[in-house]
Amino acid sequence: MSFEMVDYKDxxxxxxxxxxxxxxxxxxxxxxxxxxxxxxxxxNMLAEIGPExxxxxxxxxxxxxxxxxxxxxxxxxxxxxxxxxxxVEIVKESELSVRATEIVEPATGIxxxxxxxxxxxxxxxxxxHRLTNTNLWTIExxxxxxxxxxxxxxTIIPQEPFIPHxxxxxxxxxxxxxxxxxxxxSRWYWGKKFVTLLxxxxxxxPQKLGVANKRGWAGxxxxxxxxxxxxxxxxxxxxxxxxxxxxxxxxxxFMEVETVGTYGPVHPDCTAVHVENWxxxxxxxxxxxxxxxxxxxxxxxxxxx
Numbered sequence: 294m295s296f297e298m299v300d301y302k303d304x305x306x307x308x309x310x311x312x313x314x315x316x317x318x319x320x321x322x323x324x325x326x327x328x329x330x331x332x333x334x335x336x337n338m339l340a341e342i343g344p345e346x347x348x349x350x351x352x353x354x355x356x357x358x359x360x361x362x363x364x365x366x367x368x369x370x371x372x373x374x375x376x377x378x379x380x381v382e383i384v385k386e387s388e389l390s391v392r393a394t395e396i397v398e399p400a401t402g403i404x405x406x407x408x409x410x411x412x413x414x415x416x417x418x419x420x421x422h423r424l425t426n427t428n429l430w431t432i433e434x435x436x437x438x439x440x441x442x443x444x445x446x447x448t449i450i451p452q453e454p455f456i457p458h459x460x461x462x463x464x465x466x467x468x469x470x471x472x473x474x475x476x477x478x479s480r481w482y483w484g485k486k487f488v489t490l491l492x493x494x495x496x497x498x499p500q501k502l503g504v505a506n507k508r509g510w511a512g513x514x515x516x517x518x519x520x521x522x523x524x525x526x527x528x529x530x531x532x533x534x535x536x537x538x539x540x541x542x543x544x545x546x547f548m549e550v551e552t553v554g555t556y557g558p559v560h561p562d563c564t565a566v567h568v569e570n571w572x573x574x575x576x577x578x579x580x581x582x583x584x585x586x587x588x589x590x591x592x593x594x595x596x597x598x
Contacts, residue, residue: 294389301320303341304323308383316332316333319391324395330361339361342358352376366436366553367534404425406425408421408423419568423436437552437554438551438569441548442515444492448489450539451510467505467536484583507526513550524568538552574593
């Protein structure tokens with residue numbers, strides 16, 4: 294097991310957590326961000342985007358960078374694009390856990406914080422996302438955890454279990470579309486078991502979908518490697534974007550796999566918390582049909598604990 298500081302590419306100083314099988318890199322010079330998640334010696338499952346990519350707003354310049362970040366939902370510009378270009382406070386929680394805390398966002402009064410913990414064995418990573426309100430007044434938000442994946446794969450969203458019309462009349466869950474969502478786009482696959490969205494660098498117009506994901510997981514499959522997120526859905530709670538706790542977005546070689554916490558008031562000096570668990574599998578052979586995809590990944594998702 295190891296906890297060490299390393300210098301990593303364009304991202305500067307990072308904390309490297311490793312259990313001998315998996316390594317996770319958490320940025321210290323910017324963020325908070327998780328910039329790498331992979332088997333030792335293997336490709337990064339997360340995208341790495343250079344500093345030339347930028348979004349300029351009246352709050353400053355925000356860089357996509359890749360990796361995994363924390364926002365507050367619902368999305369708004371410029372609020373959501375508050376720059377995270379400054380160093381974060383790094384606290385070693387244990388040999389396999391780090392707390393990364395940004396300075397107070399000047400325009401919002403919110404402090405973003407991630408506690409990233411790698412299991413002592415296996416591939417499990419737990420990320421606790423924390424948004425603390427330092428204002429003198431109550432604000433409303435939801436923690437929003439966004440992961441930019443390595444290009445060339447596909448997001449996998451599980452469908453709700455099939456129940457015949459004769460047995461259940463009420464809807465299973467909402468599916469939310471954006472104005473630019475095109476359900477006829479060739480990157481979508483609409484199946485009985487799964488909805489999938491392909492990351493195709495040759496198609497640059499964006500696509501986005503949100504759902505109430507009551508199955509508690511979603512995946513991203515690329516080059517035989519399967520990334521799985523597990524996350525809660527709490528019946529009776531409010532979620533942003535018309536009830537979404539899961540969203541995915543693609544444009545060209547850009548793919549985001551996103552989860553969202555509950556939406557509501559955060560009082561002064563209080564914190565909204567949202568937790569994800571990550572898992573990684575290799576040698577996954579999905580085949581060419583929905584049935585073969587189900588056979589390949591269902592046992593892996595069930596084993597992710």
